[in-house]
Amino acid sequence: xxxxxxxxxxxxxxxxxxxxxxxxxxxxxxxxxxxxxxxxxxxxxxxxxxxxxxxxxxxxxxxxxxxxxxxxxxxxxxxxxxxxxxxxxxxxxxxxxxxxxxxxxxxxxxxxxxxxxxxxxxxxxxxxxxxxxxxxxxxxxxxxxxxxxxxxxxxxxxxxxxxxxxxxxxxxxxxxxxxxxxxxxxxxxxxxxxxxxxxxxxxxxxxxxxxxxxxxxxxxxxxxxxxxxxxxxxxxxxxxxxxxxxxxxxxxxxxxxxxxxxxxxxxxxxxxxxxxxxxxxxxxxxxxxxxxxxxxxxxxxxxxxxxxxxxxxxxxxxxxxxxxxxxxxxxxxxxxxxxxxx
Amino acid sequence: xxxxxxxxxxxxxxxxxxxxxxxxxxxxxxxxxxxxxxxxxxxxxxxxxxxxxxxxxxxxxxxxxxxxxxxxxxxxxxxxxxxxxxxxxxxxxxxxxxxxxxxxxxxxxxxxxxxxxxxxxxxxxxxxxxxxxxxxxxxxxxxxxxxxxxxxxxxxxxxxxxxxxxxxxxxxxxxxxxxxxxxxxxxxxxxxxxxxxxxxxxxxxxxxxxxxxxxxxxxxxxxxxxxxxxxxxxxxxxxxxxxxxxxxxxxxxxxxxxxxxxxxxxxxxxxxxxxxxxxxxxxxxxxxxxxxxxxxxxxxxxxxxxxxxxxxxxxxxxxxxxxxxxxxxxxxxxxxxxxxxx
Numbered sequence: 234x235x236x237x238x239x240x241x242x243x244x245x246x247x248x249x250x251x252x253x254x255x256x257x258x259x260x261x262x263x264x265x266x267x268x269x270x271x272x273x274x275x276x277x278x279x280x281x282x283x284x285x286x287x288x289x290x291x292x293x294x295x296x297x298x299x300x301x302x303x304x305x306x307x308x309x310x311x312x313x314x315x316x317x318x319x320x321x322x323x324x325x326x327x328x329x330x331x332x333x334x335x336x337x338x339x340x341x342x343x344x345x346x347x348x349x350x351x352x353x354x355x356x357x358x359x360x361x362x363x364x365x366x367x368x369x370x371x372x373x374x375x376x377x378x379x380x381x382x383x384x385x386x387x388x389x390x391x392x393x394x395x396x397x398x399x400x401x402x403x404x405x406x407x408x409x410x411x412x413x414x415x416x417x418x419x420x421x422x423x424x425x426x427x428x429x430x431x432x433x434x435x436x437x438x439x440x441x442x443x444x445x446x447x448x449x450x451x452x453x454x455x456x457x458x459x460x461x462x463x464x465x466x467x468x469x470x471x472x473x474x475x476x477x478x479x480x481x482x483x484x485x486x487x488x489x490x491x492x493x494x495x496x497x498x499x500x501x502x503x504x505x506x507x508x509x510x511x512x513x514x515x516x517x518x519x520x521x522x523x524x525x526x527x528x529x530x531x532x533x534x535x536x537x538x539x540x541x542x543x544x545x546x547x548x549x550x551x552x553x554x555x556x557x558x559x560x561x562x563x564x565x566x567x568x569x570x571x572x573x574x575x
Numbered sequence: 576x577x578x579x580x581x582x583x584x585x586x587x588x589x590x591x592x593x594x595x596x597x598x599x600x601x602x603x604x605x606x607x608x609x610x611x612x613x614x615x616x617x618x619x620x621x622x623x624x625x626x627x628x629x630x631x632x633x634x635x636x637x638x639x640x641x642x643x644x645x646x647x648x649x650x651x652x653x654x655x656x657x658x659x660x661x662x663x664x665x666x667x668x669x670x671x672x673x674x675x676x677x678x679x680x681x682x683x684x685x686x687x688x689x690x691x692x693x694x695x696x697x698x699x700x701x702x703x704x705x706x707x708x709x710x711x712x713x714x715x716x717x718x719x720x721x722x723x724x725x726x727x728x729x730x731x732x733x734x735x736x737x738x739x740x741x742x743x744x745x746x747x748x749x750x751x752x753x754x755x756x757x758x759x760x761x762x763x764x765x766x767x768x769x770x771x772x773x774x775x776x777x778x779x780x781x782x783x784x785x786x787x788x789x790x791x792x793x794x795x796x797x798x799x800x801x802x803x804x805x806x807x808x809x810x811x812x813x814x815x816x817x818x819x820x821x822x823x824x825x826x827x828x829x830x831x832x833x834x835x836x837x838x839x840x841x842x843x844x845x846x847x848x849x850x851x852x853x854x855x856x857x858x859x860x861x862x863x864x865x866x867x868x869x870x871x872x873x874x875x876x877x878x879x880x881x882x883x884x885x886x887x888x889x890x891x892x893x894x895x896x897x898x899x900x901x902x903x904x905x906x907x908x909x910x911x912x913x914x915x916x917x
Binding site for chain 2: 263264265266267270271272273276278281284285286287290291293295296297302309326328331332336338339342355360364365366369370372373378382383384385386387388389390391417420421422423425429
């Protein structure tokens, strides 16, 4: 009986009652900004003997690493609204949320225009968040190659199926919402990724915890590789985590693990189209579904939204850049208004 | 006689007639933005066998490199005003022009509030402009260490004198305008620099030329390491270079070189305080002075402004972050209004 009730509750929670169908029109006209700027969260000083091999710069000294870059805009009248923190995924930076590759409005501006203070981060050791040249310079000076950082770039060809533009490069789905004609601009957004050189949890996670507390409550919106970070942040410290929207996460928390940190937080896990066709993605959806069910069975309020189940088709893994990106963002705003109490 | 006339002309040109003394008040109240966003300029596809050493990402494929990230804001009513392009220096990114380390308004927002469309770039292979992991991965797989990129970070200790916070770490000048109490936040802005791995001119230069033409005229405002870039851009293509403001350049063009590209462009070279006390900086000021004199003797309209000569004291190399940063920015706006015809 207990199992049946839990199953019913889970089914209800999975129903996308708060996920409205009406398309959202693009906001236009001048945008009124109360304040904007950037700052860093986290960071630690390290001593190194290998900062440089050039005569103009000393090899030994102190640098600061593991800080997280945060760029923000607070719309006029928006100081009381719930802030959103936008966290990009693998091989990308905060540009993910800015202008789309084909020149349309991104989610960062959209949330701002809808009245929410918006914070865009660059993950630690990526983009405007500093790296460390010590490993490269040590090897140049004779240290074993194991000192080199583990770094990779996703090629256009391999990213194709990861981002679900099509099943294999360069094939595309006929109803694909991603603006594939602007793919050249999208490739320019990609950067080398040092993730595998870093400890678990990634230093981005405690930085997100510090940011969420600084903001006195924020909805953490993650994507792909960073999909798990808001959950790891809540496991570290629930204070400040007013909500979690995990867009196409690379992983959800283990459904068999400790779910206590997540029970009090409104959670949405969001997937686009074609997931079942990809061996990389299909098991992630299955695992996230199990997580959402278990959290709800434990008294939480989590939703799993798979867009085709809502009649919304053709969305890629980069759904914040898809042609219907603002329709989806509008649905998220509605969900936050209905579910998030800061 | 000819020499005397040229000398007089040069002296007149060096006189800072257009450089007003009145301090500028900080603009306040909501900022009205007509449009904002980001895009990339330049870039080329390369094939690599060394993109990854991880099983989850293919080693071989195509990536895009040498694109330059550009983030912009166009203020309401500002579409007819002359755009400014802000180009950061060594070991830094576009954060240079954002919020100062102690939390005040930076030059990017200031120029926007003064009505000018403002474009902030990340130099090629730094910040949000992609790098290339191939060298590191090739060496990891057995290639000689010469394949490694040349990369350096400036330590806090060595940056101290480069940025002229004091003659040596950790001493500071008593009247220093840099907010040294916020140095920890400034160190977080610093990133590894791949400049020495790149060809001359740096691919940032043709990207700036493309950007200036795209904007149909812009004032290129450079700093330190990038100080020479606007000049190199003009040497490549004068079209689109409506003006040059070179803040504390690491180098000016050779005064004995071809000055033809610079004669038709309003130019300001700007230095802060304490320059004479630093062996790194004093010769650069001398060389820039010679360049300005020669350009003017050749019919150009260049100014060299050394702030202490204007009675403005205490400015570091990071004068866009100094306590009087908006006073200086206000002077630049006045200079642009008086001198730049788009």
